[in-house]
Amino acid sequence: MVNKDQHEVTQKSILEDFGIDDTFRDTLATVDENGKRIWLFPKMPEGFFYNARKYVSYFLLALMIGIPFIKINGHPIFLLNVVQRKFILFGQVFWPQDFYLAAIGFITFIVFIILFTVIFGRVWCGWACPQTIFMEIIFRRIEYWIEGDAAQQKRLYESKWTPDKIKKRIAKHSLFLLVSFLLAHIALAWVVGIEQVAKNFTTPPSQNMAGFIPMVASTLIIYGIYIRFREQMCTTFCPYGRLQGVLLGNDTMVVAYDYERGEPRGKVKDKEAKNLGDCIDCNLCVKVCPTGIDIRNGTQLECVNCTACIDACDSIMDKLDRPKKLIGFHSTDSIKSGKAFKLSARQKAYSVLMALVMGLLFALIFMRSDVESTVLRNPGTLYYTNDDGTISNLYKVQIVNKTFDAIPFTLSTDFEGARIELVGSDGEHALPASEETEVTFFIYIPREKIKDLSTKVNVYVKTPDGKLLDKDRTSFLGPMTAG
Ligand code: SF4
Ligand code: SF4
Structure with missing residues (x-):
């Protein structure tokens, strides 16, 4: 595994080779020189990966909403009631006496996350994390619908308060609150069960403060995250994101820019005369990035592998009649060697280990005594x-x-x-x-x-x-x- 320092040396020498300014390392893409937040207006993504991501997200959202309604012999298939210490997984009740299983499960989960990240990078973040799914597939699309694409959103943000702006803001905040309210109920259904949530819904707050307060608190937390914190949840708060520096190696598959093919970058008109690479420096990959980074600077902690930049760059390559995947799922090794990404022997061994630890956990769960x-x-x-x-x-x-x-x-x-x-x-x-x-x-x-x-x-x-x-x-x- 390549550590962070080795990584930085690799990235730094690449940038130096091509004479690229690497001062981006001294700043955050979302903070200006006065320490003030730079509000991002990512351009609406479109393309193969975005469509695929939408379908994966719809499936995961359907599971998340549907699972609390699924019963086996009248009992939920999943329940994570931390308050009453009652847990049901795959229809089996778990008691405090089963704590050893929770400990093994937790260790298995950590091992799985580490191995998975070493091989596939942050695929989880871009494709399965609830934070990304809610942000990109629900809240961001509400914003595009009400306020338009990036340029219109920015204009609205910078404009004075007009009746049109007030109307759009009220519509956006109301919908954000409504969706947060619904998501809070779904989250609570996983914890207290769908019947209790239905009861909360139908009982006046004065008679059900114990149900009403968690519902209001969860709604406000979700609303606050998506109206205010957004990409900061991934770039600043998420501990998994912070771990990337030690987990990613030269053979890890990540969303990366093929600098061998793309550099030296420059305008299309100069391509022949200056013998330039395939990157035409159009900046579209930066404009669609929900965390505001330039992936051409190399792998960065802020990248959540959402693939929006792949779609953006592929659309440019299509127009130029050049092969796709200038930005794509690559490893540093595969870019250097010019060969397609292939699992290394170490990654295959890790995959077998992952399968074994997951198998052990499932065996323990299903062999547990009644x-x-x-x-x-x-x-x-x-x-x-x-x-x-x-x-x-x-x-x-x-x-x-x-x-x-x-x-x-x-x-x-x-x-x-x-x-x-x-x-x-x-x-x-x-x-x-x-x-x-x-x-x-x-x-x-x-x-x-x-x-x-x-x-x-x-x-x-x-x-x-x-x-x-x-x-x-x-x-x-x-x-x-x-x-
Ligand atoms: S979208 Fe592609 S061509 Fe345009 S700047 Fe990014 S890498 Fe270069
Ligand atoms: S660099 Fe690309 S994959 Fe990474 S967060 Fe930005 S758009 Fe998504």
């Missing part, structure tokens, strides 16, 4: 000597039923001569669906069978027809010597 029990000796008690010649110990068992169905159960042990009696038993026991149950019970063991002060005993949780649900091992206390 019932989990923990047997604990009753605190403060030792043992009882009974008239029938047995010794007994008092226990509590906590049993979590992770399924959506009640499960009848029995407790038993395989210790020779021992028996289990449940306290307050009427002979019928069932674990309520998706709940934790606590049961108190005695284990009786004939005194002559006890050889030690502490004897290990297995306790089995089974269904009445003998199917094992879970097994525990506990200590049974007895007198010092067998008697």
Whole structure:
């Protein structure tokens, strides 16, 4: 993997070779010399990649909106209720007892992100991140619809307040608020379930402050992000974006400018006379960039791989009757060698590793037991000597039923001569669906069978027809010597 310094040396020497000014490194594209934000007006993208991105986004938006409505046997397929610590993934309930799975899942997720980025760069950012999808496919298009393309938006921004500007601003802010309100409800449906969201919708706020406040807060946060922060979420706040400097290598596939083909750049009319490269310095790739950068300066942290510059440059190459992909999915190595991007041996090995860790996670999720029990000796008690010649110990068992169905159960042990009696038993026991149950019970063991002060005993949780649900091992206390 190439580190950031090596990368900078590579990019710097490339720029020096072509006599290109590299002072862009000293400034941010979105901040002027006084430290004031430069508001961006990206030109509306169009072309093959933009269309493909729209269809991928529609699919992901449909999943995001549709999943809270999908039920299996009346239960949501996904629920991420952090408040009540209730999680449902792929229709399976996860409890705090499954925390080890969350830890493994988190590690797997981090490994996956790292490996994926090392190979494919920021494809996630441009194509699947909700921030980009909402910004580029929903909010930006509302803006184009109401205020026009980049030049018209800029004119409107700089113009005085006229009735037309006020009308357009009111329309834009109202639609932004409405979409934020809807997105907030969808986000809440993933957390509290669609029924609770429907209840929030139909109950007056005075009777449902616990539902009303999160709804208002999420709406305002979403609205604030898309009306104000926009590309800053990717370039400044997102920790994943900040990691790019250490994750990207010379063989990583990124949106990149083929400087070997494009340089030296210059106007079309000078092309023959000055033996110029394919870049005609039209700046269209910069004008469409939602983060305001010039990709010809090399890979930069601000690039979210949205591919808008690929479409823009391809349209110019079409007009010039030159091959496409002057800007395209390249790696630094593939540009240098002039060969098409190919997965390296290291990237293939990483891909296999990614498949393995994901496989392990899914295996753990689907092999997880439906019932989990923990047997604990009753605190403060030792043992009882009974008239029938047995010794007994008092226990509590906590049993979590992770399924959506009640499960009848029995407790038993395989210790020779021992028996289990449940306290307050009427002979019928069932674990309520998706709940934790606590049961108190005695284990009786004939005194002559006890050889030690502490004897290990297995306790089995089974269904009445003998199917094992879970097994525990506990200590049974007895007198010092067998008697
Ligand atoms: S769009 Fe293509 S031709 Fe135009 S400046 Fe960018 S790289 Fe050069
Ligand atoms: S440089 Fe190109 S791919 Fe990167 S953010 Fe700008 S337009 Fe998108």
